[in-house]
Amino acid sequence: MSIVAGFFVSKIQFDMSFRPLFADEDEMFIPTQNFEDIFGEASGAHIGVILESENILTVPYLQKLEQLSDQVVGLDHVTSVISLTHFDFPIWTPKGKEIRPLIPKSLLDKDPLDPYFVEHILSNPKVKQVILSEDGGKTLLLARLDIPLKDLKGRKIVIQNFKKTITDGIPLGTTTRFTGVSMVENAYADIVLKSLIRSTLLTSIGLVIALFLFFGRYSSIGVALAGVTIGSPITLAIMQIIGQNITIVNSMVPIMLLIIGVADAIHMEQSFIHYLKGKRSVPEAVHKMFGTMGLPCLMTTVTTAIGFLSLRMANIEAIRDFGLNVAIGVIIVYIMNIIFVPFLLIHLPSKQINFTKWFSDGLNHFLYFSSQLVISHPKKITYVFLTLIIYSIWMLPKLSMDQKFNEEVQSEHPIRFNQMLLEQEFTGFLGPEVSVKIINDNHLWDTDVMDNLSSFESALRNHPDILQVRSYLSYVPDGIPDSLVKIFLKDLRDDPILKYQIQEVITLDGKWASVIVRTKDMGTKKAKIFKDWIKEISTRELGPNFEVEMVGQWWLAQRGMMNILNDMLSSFVTACILILPIMALLLRNMRLFFISLLPNIFPMLAALAFMAIAGISVRIGTAMILAIALGIAIDDTIHFMIHLREQDSKSNDRNEIVKLTIAQTGKAILYTSVILVIGFISMLSNDLIAIQDMGIVASFTIIIALLADLFFVPAIYLIGKK
Template identity: 25%
Template sequence: MNRLAEIILKHPKSFLGIFFILTLSAFYPALQITTDFNLENFFPKNDPTIKDYQYLEEEFGRDDNVIMVGFESDSLLTKDVLRDLKTITDSASNISNIKEVRSILSAQQINKSGQRLSFDDYFDTENLNTLSDSTKSALLTDPFAEGFLINKEGNVTAFYLEIESGKNNYSSREQIISELHDVLQPYQNSYEFKISGIPYYRNQYVQYLNEEILFYISISSVLIILLLWVLYRSVTGIIIPMLIVWLTILFTLAVMQVTGGYFEIMTSTIAPILLCVGIADSIHMISKYDDARLQGMDKPRSIKETLITLGNATFLTSITTAIGFGTLMTSDIVPMKRFGIYTAVGVMIAFLVTIFFVPSSLRIINVKHIFKDKSAGIFNFFSRSLKKLSQFNQRNYRKVTFWFLLGTIVIGSGSTFLRVNGKVFDELGEETEPIQHARFFSENLSPPFPMEFIIDTGQENGIMSPDFLRRIEAFDSYMYSFPEVERTITFNTLLKEVHQTMAPEQSAINEIPDNEQLIAQYLLLLEVSDTEFLDRVTDFSYQKIRVAAQIRDAGSFRVTQMRDSLSAYLNDQFPESKITITGSTILSADLNGKIVNSLFKSIALAFVLISAIMAFLFRNVRMIILSLVPNILPLIMVAGIMGFTGIDIKSSTAVIFTIAFGIAVDDSIHYLARLRVEMKRGASLDEALSIATEKTGKAIIVTSLILLAGFGTLMTSVFTSTVYMGLLVCLTVFGALLADLVLLPSLFYWIRPQFSFMKDGQQPAPKLEHVPSEREPLHQE
């Protein structure tokens, strides 16, 4: 750091020029970064969960490519409403990248025509009239229409836009949704349309995400600027830290875009995190610079002293924070892995920007110190309070340690109530439009959350066995024993309709034909009728059968319980068949299950790596333990608070632990580094603890206040996960502040570890009493 300080002091304008060029170069790629949200992208391509989902797509098509539009009308089946619906659906069918539009106007009734089957439209679309009572009754009890195209009461309907294969991406969906709104616009005064479906939710999620990223960067910046003004009362004290975090965010976004990254459910939080976390090192450096100037050092000496004293500590905090995030690279969850990589990169970018930009700026600006006399009262108050705190710790270190650890145990006991649970539509708050619209479908038609089953008999025509079909019927009944299951469609659903149409007397006795030849005959009739019904429930060789269920968004915890029970049932009842359970709901449930393993692995790895760094730095087992305690306790507290308040672990809240660890480790390392420096300079342990508490404590308080301001704004988000992040990180910051300034010094007073650089019998170096004035030359260290 001594050599680096000399280089920066000689060439400050060159370094600032380099930053200017890099800034211009980073603007374009940073502005090109995109946003997307796709559950499939959460998993590695060879993951079994994805393989099962792709198997469903290959055999029967996707279950996440339909946009739903519903509305309520007491005169739904009258001529005027039906004409409006026809105009709307005809226009919707012309929307770009829409393969098909299904509505009650395309619903078909199975009829007998001699010895053949006919599929006749319920409505004459050329001459729309009110349905007869018998036809209306048939429509409202049609298993393929009721709960899907129309409700039992006949006053709510929906139409469905199926997106073409290969076009279910953000840009295509955005165009579809825009054109759909144009189609619906002329009828907004007549009907209150509700739009839902997984594709729609994903794009709405992205819209909210984009708005919030800009909003929270802006509002957090404003709050941090106000706080810096209160603390420093100088333009310089605002510009330098804010330029550092803004440059950090800009460079990180540029790196993301150039390397193929984009904003998604996790990486979208990188910018707010870097805004809050990236400012800490600059605050520590500015505080040290001001201390040096107040002691009478001239500007070059103060800058050099700042780099020598804090350069290694800043590097160490950046490395440990980057490790905390970087260990997420071991995760099986792709967005979590990307989040870890890019946040770690951002932390190291913040270090590089800080270590070069702060000294270069301080060298060329014409100010003696950063904070103004008007704000001196605040820092004097901090100094007096921290000095009293140090004395209190020294007198009561046993009591402080006992009560702190006891409080952690009590709060941490709540972690026993933690559970892994996340919903498909989980991130947005209950009051948002997408969630309200999804509830409309769940309450009036069927919930838009699919659970799919493929039962492969292993032999051609295997599904024609009456025994097999009876077991399918029993399975269908078993599914309805779960209150979350709202609607199911199976091959049996179609077969029973055909049987009732062709042989009503026999169907009154046996809903399902008990004769394999009769089943084969019905299948032949369905084939020649060229209906799409058959393709939705079985394959062309009649070897596999599909069971499609619509369930409530019960959460991954409950979905996993249901899947385990259903899987056990199927394996018992169909031992000769291959069972596949998949669907978007399963993707979401499996995602949350994988998160726990990834989280534990990454945090354990972070502890190991950071312990290794501490071992190298201090070469003392007690010091390693002491350095990790204030970083572990906030995590335990966060877990306990989450457990007591019912906040579940899911894809978004899991990273809170990593963020908490990254934040907690920074200030404790700054404290320990200052303690080490003071003891090397000849101070006793008690003196060094007092100096570290008073001097480094001020910077810790300032950075904590900034973190509280920055993350506190997140609690106003429409995303529940962002609200939790803001709340829990703020609690973590407060817990880490207490741990670093109260618990950590108390532990030192109690345990009194020996430092590796103080050999037995060695006398401390004499303490330097004289501080060079500004007129004295800068000597070499």
Template identity: 25%
Template sequence: MTAWKGRVEKGFGALAHNLYDHPLRALLLLLLVIGVMATQLRHIYFDTSTEGFLSPQHPAIQAYDQFREEFGRDELVIVGAVTDDVLTPAFANRFKALFEAVDKGLPATESVDSLLNARYVHGADDELMVEDLFEPWPKSEDDFQEILRRINSNNLYRGLFISRDQTMATIVVRLHYIQPDETLDPRKAQALADAQTAAFLQTLNAILDQHRSDDMLLYVAGSPVVTDLLRTSMMSDMRTFSLWVIAAIAVLLFVLFRRIFAVVFPLIVVILSDLLTVSLMGLFHQPLQLPTAMLPSFLMVVGIGDSIHFLSLFFSEFNRTGDKRSAIVHALEHSGLAMFLTSLTTAAGMASFSNADLLPISNLGVFTAAGVMFAFLISIIVLPTALRLLPIKPKPLGTSPHTAPLMNRLIDGATHISFHYPKSVVFSCITLFAASAILVSQMEFSHNPLKWLPDDMPAKQSIQTIDRELGGSISLEIVVDTGQETGIYDPGFLRKLEQLCAELGAVSTPEFEVNKVLSITDLIKESNRALHDNDEAYYRIPDDRALVAQELFLLELSGSEDLFRLVNREYSKARITLTLPWINALLYAPLMDTLEQRFHDHLGPGYSVTITGLIPLLGSTLNSVIHSAAQAYVIAIIVISLIMIVLLGNFKLGLISMFPNILPIAMVIALMQLNGVPFDMFTILIGSIAIGLCVDDTVHFMHHFGRYRERGCDTKEAISRTLHTAGRAMLVTSIVLCSGFLVLTLSELNNFTHFGVYSALCIMLALLADFLLAPALMTLLNPVRLQSTPDAPSDDSPTATLNRNN
């Protein structure tokens, strides 16, 4: 053992003596720090919004905020009513009752629009009239036929207020969000909006339940619906994850130690670690978002490893000697460095995401890394002091269930295969890696929050129904800045804009088509027709700038709400809205890549174009996923490789030791590709998290193998002794980790389920690699077989004592 390791271990021993002598002082100081930090929990809030995925400084968010400031929020809630034919007098009367109930019963709405109150622009007595479509309400068949004539004369209504096959009528609701104080943090303002959305949707669903029937099916869609579904699922999942993880850890600890202390206090350690970590998030005013929702349960699973290592050594020594002080000192002196280094590798894997462009991924990396180190610090304070203060009796030395014949046979089999067939093992693993690499290269990135919801969820089916009937329920916003006040008045500009809108409306791909394009040109053409005695020949952009200005002035006087949703009040900017369905943001890339250039080509110089809205935010998030994944994997591999080189004291061995850790990750990503699991902001975490966890087992294997070789064992004997000692601990910790990850499968969200299943699989494959591949590599690297030393001392590390801790 090198000198620095010896000095560090002596330092941990001295710490143990101090903790034994002053247990209350140490505990009170720790609890004081945690208590002070806990006051920051009041700053914690939830954020499941799409814009919450990106930093407030991200250009896409800044553009979106600017758009909202000028044109208002673009989130819509769409209620779809389905029947055989919506354009009948009978349905119109029923739909009117529903519309009035929604309009009067909902709190805090900016507007409630439908076919009933859709704008109808027409001329009467040389005046421009902007009225509701169903004004006055039709009382006869002739009146209703007039309504049908109005509908058929205006393309605005279809695809917005009624489906093209006339089987769905919609109510489009714009929420009026409470304007928070300007000094309020933008993220907290979003949390306030989320709470308002939740109350709004609860009221809306209660109203709809009163009007549903077999011949009028009701559906709800829109981005606020998806955001609220994710928020409620996340809050429910956090409670579920934590309870089940605590239960799983408790059972495993009791099976392992057969002591109540060894169940209660390790759980106290990880719960305090969670409390301190979440308080740290509150201190920095960071929200709990979808990826960070699994942070508490993840920290419990990872942090419990420190307790296992420490208590294994303590009870082994305590049962042997009956001296509590010496057992505590022995345990911390011999496990402290190992606990610190394994915590460091895990933290390094998570910290690789700290520079991610995605805010929740960055936060997960930063705060999970901090939480892992908190768990280490709390473990080495709480456990020794609690052992010092509580009466604990030693148990008679006996045989542990870990020495079961089946386990021995499995370890002997692994030793035999890896020692006698090392080339076959390594060649097979290289082949698996090559095959996996081919599949990994075909992996496609994805970002579609709707995909996270289970297919059998009624709310998801509702959104998909409206998307199918209307062609979409989310928007892509384009803002064209003419660069001068009243620049919108220019007929030449308006004609170019009209042509662009026509081209965009014709966009169709195998994955989607543009359902609706709304712009100021539609309103101007309607006004021009109305001012020319409703003559269809004048449904066009006027040639005269003054006439355009006059028509816009008349529209402004009429009080039409639509006008300033389409232009700003200085008439210098025009807004174009495209309605599209919820799909993988990657599929919008061909449209997004050409959109800005298409506008510049048509409009020419002097105009600036901003593309924003929900869909560009989804696209920016996807780009950030790709960049973050590449960056995090490279950082994690480099940092952990350096740590391995330092720990093992050998450059070549440090690099080779990474192969058993990288192979399982490649295999798991390949399996995801085969099973059609998307590579999104959750599944990209698997690799960096897994490499930080799996490398712990490799550290134990390489450390113990090297120790036995130094003590005179030949390669086979060193492998066998390593697997019979460290291998058992590796198995136990892997089971704990897998149990924790598999708890995530209890979530109703697909993203958590995928993450849990494939992370657990990665952990088990890594364990298999450390049982077969790592010994095979050591066999090939150590061809000279030394004479076995029968009396080679047994290992006294924490991992070796797992088989005798009772």
């Protein structure tokens, strides 16, 4: 089975593009899809490099830049290049249209450049902070690709060739900073893969040490890890079969299975040890363990799978796929545990090493202290938890929902620095495209239409977060007669260089235009206000004869993030609707069921309150916390409540019931909680801040769930037990 799974795993595809992170529901996606079918993907059309040197505006440097630009143009899949030496723009003369270069070739034969010409370039609005920084010390070289933005694998080869060409051809003393959407995606792919390997290694080491300390037997390591070791490749193989890729979010599937899959094995092994200490033979202890743990482990698998499956309610493809894949994996690992854990317990040696006895004794003392504390002060403990619940609810309005493209890695990371530099010195690559359609008989080259659109663009440029606005009006030169604009624009579509730029801003029939807006990295919080503002000024400046809509990849990303809070809540509600009835049926005791409600909900509320206090915003990663935490945290509660029910049916001594339940299940709950925390804490080694935050919040939630199981549940039980 493992060999067959390995065959499929070897064929699994990697998709580290940002596209799976965008909203893809029909009402969100179709307008952008229709728009990009006509105008292309302006936001991701180019890859680029910022060249930094004191000598940019010198003849020798420009000569070298011209050669370098020519070499880039010659690369496969590069259709055109924009640089200081490859920057053409149209003008209108008495003789008609002319296409002129920014720097005539004749000037590159004269050294030095005329100071007046240098000043003209520095002040030219067509290039200032577009491809040349304000101080003239940095310039931008852009290469337009004919490979779709979503095809990161195809673009990766071009990126490698582009980087090599630039590195080999730049003048001495030049600092290079590669930039662009695909550059960032490519770098993120490397980060994700390296972080995955690092997190898996750290988690595995942590698990091995923890399991050895818990059980004091080398065989316990093999028993606990057997199911997940066999189940993970099978899960990845199924992902490949059903057409799933390894995305930025899906890359966490193996680590999730590793930390979740071990939990059931720990409960099974702890039950085995309990019966083994009761003077039973190994086969008898395994048989008793299987009878005792079969149903609880099945139910915890079901609830965990439901928790992850509830993520299918999300609007973002990557989150939906992640939920499905982990749910499948959890079920497979459960099956592997049921098959292999009993087998290994029988056939592997079970002798304990005395070296770890101190650790086990320490845990026993802690559990004894916990039970005594609960028995002595049930009301006080309940009041403390109820106060924390009220405080958590009070903190919910302070929860932030925001995600910025350039802030998912540390500030000193080259990726972030390069994008910030692009934004500060040039126009960046973030921002929407604004679709402008004429819905009457006019055309975009009509005088009154151009006047209206010019007023609209002027209003856009006054916004403090907008860096650049570009449309077909950017190519209409001063002095051209209004009657010739139509012919002029159509002629530009035949120009070998400018045709690409014209095709992405106006259609041939003159009825549909794209206004390309480049903004600062404003984040999701501002994006909704920004969209409403654009709608307002379009109504004011353009009137009722225009259909205006915000579209583009940037907007899809923002729309997905705007809906992520609703996604989180709907996933949580779905998980509750499906999981809580299972709890009720499993316990078959409504009093115990109601006792379990608050301790199960409290960790979710505490997680959100912690995020609000710590300043961790709801975004990719943290948005999945509620459903995941409910699915995972309820597992230990199920084990605890089942044992509590059994003891409750046997005795009326409520103190003894609590003491025995904590003694029998407390150690396994402690073990599994530590394992989960180790796994989630390992996410701190990830270079992506969203994944780090997810690890922090999930670890906090697991700790709170542990405290709720050991203290809150028995305290409520003691108060409610007559």
